[in-house]
Structures are given as C-alpha cells and as structure tokens.
Amino acid sequence: MKRSRALSRKPFCVLFFALLLGAAAFFLCSAPTVLAEDDITKITIKTGNIGAEGDGSNVRYDYEVWGDYATEEIYYVLAIRGSGAMRDFSGTPFPLLFFGISSEYECRVIVEDGVTNVGSHLFEGLKEINSVSIGKDVEVIGESAFKGCQGLREIDFGSGAPLSIKSYAFSGCIALTELRIPPRVTQIADRYAGNAFMNCSVRRLFLDSEMEFPYGINLDSLEEVTLGEHMTAVPPGAFEKAPRLKKLTVPDNVTRVGDRAFYWCSALTSTDFLPDTVTEIGESAFSGCSGLTEAVLPKGLTVLGNGAFAGSGLVSIVLPDGLQTLGASVFSGCPALISAELPSALTEIPERTFNGCEALESVPIPESVEKIGALAFSKCTGLQKLVLPDSVTEIASDAFSGAECRILSIGTYLENHVVPLYAPALEIREPVKQICDRACNYWALQKVTFPDTLTEIGARAFQGSNLSEVSFPPKLRYVGNYAFASCPLTSVSFP
DSSP states (O other), X not given: OOOOOOOOHHHHHHHHHHHHHHHHHHTTOSSOEEEEETTEEEEEXXXXXXXXXXXXXXXXXXXXXXXXXXXXXXXXXXXXXXXXXXXXXXXXXXXXXXXXXXXXXXXXXXXXXXXOEEOTTTTTTXXXXXXXXXXXXXXXXXTTTTTTOTTOOEEEOOSSSOEEEOTTTTTTOTTOOXXXXXXXXXXXXXXXXXXXXXXXXXXXXXXXXOOOSSOOBOOTTOOEEEEOTTOOEEOTTTTTTOTTOOEEEXXXXXXXXXXXXXXXXXXXXXXXXXXXTOOEEOTXXXXXXXXXXXXXXXXXXXXXXXXXXXXXXXXXXXXXXXXXXXXXXXXXXXXXXXXXXXXXXXXXXXXXXXXXXXXXXXXXXXXXXXXXXXXXXXXXXXXXXXXXXXXXXXEOTTTTTTOOEEEEEEOGGGGTSOOSSOOSEEEEOTTOOEEOTTTTOOTTOOEEEXXXXXXXXXXXXXXXXXXXXXXXXXXXXXXXXXXXXXXXXXXXXXX
C-alpha cells in the first residue's frame, strides 16, 4: 500500500470525504453512489459502458474511492464489472480518469468475475495504477492493455479460465519487480510477437505454468526464480541469457531441465538447486554459464545432453554412477576445469567431451570405457597423467589432437594400435605381450617403461623417438627391424 497511516477516526473521515468531494467536483458528479460493506465504504464517482458491441455483452467500469475504517486506508479503484467481453480500444478511454489524484494513495484495477477479456489499450499509459487483479473468467488480456503503467507494482492473475497475455500487454511497467505466473496462464506473447513484459524490471519470478516457450518476460533484471508445484520440467530456453539470475528454487516434482534452459546465465555459481528427482539435463542447458564453478548433479540423473556445460566456469565435476547417456561436447571449452570423474559404467567418451579444457589435469577413465570419440581431449594441454584402461578398443585419430600429457599409462591397446597421445613418459602395463609396428615413433617420447609380460617389440616401434636409454624386460624375445632407429640412445639394458 502506498498510504497506510494511523489516524484517529475523525481525521480519517474528514480526509476520506475531502478526497471524495474533490473527485466528485472534478467529474461534476453531484450525487455520488455510496455503498457500505462491513468496515469498507465504497463511493462510486463515475461509471460507463465499455462492453463489446453487438454480442450482448454487459460490461461497465466504475470509478470508486474506497475507505477502510478497520485499517484506516484510502485507495482509488477502477472496477470492471458485468458479463461478457469488453471493447478493444486504440487508446485508453480513461485519459483523465486519474487526473489530480495524489500519488500518496493506492490506485487499484479490479477486473471482476464474469468479464471475459481485458480490452486492448484499455489502461495504456495510466501511470497512477499500482495493482491489478484479474477475475477468474478472463481469457485474454489484450494488446498493450497495461502498456506504460509505470506505477504498476503488483499483478494478481488468480485462478480460473486459461489465460492468454497478448503483445506488449504490460510493456514498460518499470515498477513491476515481482511477477507470479499461475497455472492458468497458457500463453505470453514472446519477443517474436511483441514481448508482453518488454522493458519491465522483474527481479523475482514465481512460475507455475508449463506454457510453451520462449515467453515474453524480460530477463535482463531477473535475479530469483521459484518454480511451483505444477512444474514438472524447466522448459527449454526458459531463462536463456538472464545475466543476473543467481537464485533458484526447484521443487521435487521437476524431472527435466530443458535444452538451453539456463544458457549464458553468467551469474549462476552452482547447480545445487536441482533436486535429485531430475533425470535429464538437456542440450546446452548450462552452456556459457561463465560464473558456474560448481555443479552438484542430481543423484537420479541418467541423461546429460550435448554441450550441457560447454563454455561454463566449472572447476571440477563428478558425474553420478547412474548416468546412462553422456552427450557430445558436454564440457567443451571449460577453461577452468581441472578434474572430472566419469561414471563407473560409462562405455564411451563422446566427441569433444573435454575439447579445449586447457586446465584439465586429471580424468580417471573407467575400465568400462570402450571408445573415445573425435576431439574428445583435443587441446587439453594440462594433463598430468592419463591412464588408458584395457577396455578401450577404439580411439578416434584426432581424439587427442593438440593435447599434451606428462605421463601416459597404456595397456593392451598398443598390441594393435599406435599410441594415441604423444606423452614424454610412457608406462606400458601388464598384460601387454607385444607392441605393434610403429606404435610409439614420435620425437616427444623421452622415457618408456616395459612390463615383465612383454615378449615382442614390432618394427620401427620407437623409431625417431627421443629415448636416451631403455631397459628390456626378462621375457622379451623379439625386437623388430629399426625398432629404435634414429633414437639418441646412450644406454641399453638387457635382462
């Protein structure tokens, strides 16, 4: 309320009727209608017909002054009453309605039950309006109905018939900092059809409607979002590019985060708001969230979509063991990512999973992994040690393109394939028996250790490497042609 002062009964009455007389004089009303309901006195100053023509509608407006003796509050009310539809206007029919009203007092619009729409441009530009209440039978709020109502702070959509909010309906309502969207709202004109809440300053949003997205709510100033009990998903693109969004409350009935739901929400720092009931995070859901340093993933997560955290600010990540589907490029371009833990049952590291993660030092690869996709570790220049399990049978030729690693631990993959990553130190593990031809012939290789199970080294296996010394294992029986050709060897040890 703009005005709520403690007044004695007599000063309150004097003030109330002084305002009444002033309004009556302005509208040349010699005999205003007075209605008393409990402690509230309602005085009708002006009335008029605004019903749609030709369809039997009976809609009028009543301009009233209300005095509440219980709370000693005074406020102005523009009530829309009757049944059926009201007319659309090219400009508000009330250009002088609030003329002379002191900004100290609350100005309310109440659309009562029975009215089925709010006409286009009906209240456009009325800066004195502070609150709006929409009746249960309203199905449409027309184009620019409340456009430019700069004093509007509160909208109560209530419950009732499905409600559609048309183009620019609340555009320019700059005082609107909190917005509640109930289940009855099924459509809000988006930026392609005339953003319904363009140039509003909504900071707090309560959303309980699973309408189709994108919807026309200006996200530039949005800081806090609460999802209601009717929400089962965070809709695709719902909060895309909301640069100030920091706090979210998500109920347990939500099971999915839609594609691009939080794309480029740079102020988000964590995903700890996601309940464990979430089973799927869609494509690019948190992509570009540069301030997101921590991702606490739901225990029930089974699907992580393509690029879900690409370009985010993650420092570390632990993927739950129940994850069944890992999309491509999930962590691509995360410049601060240092460590990652993958699910124990993962069978494939998809393409570009860690592409461009230059700070990445450690990724334990589960023994269930069979395939590493194209550019999966491309440009990962900070790897300290990578252990390639024996389960891996397929590695794309460019999986480690531009990557650097201090130590590569590798097993049976070398029996049939060349080394996938040019590390200066190579640990070849048991139970490897043979190293295939040309397996490790790269100049960066400076140190190699062989397992005791090794019996054969293929032709040109280490040709051209930078090895200065080698120590052969006891079971070695065969060394192929040119296996160590052009190596700067200074020491060779035999068992």
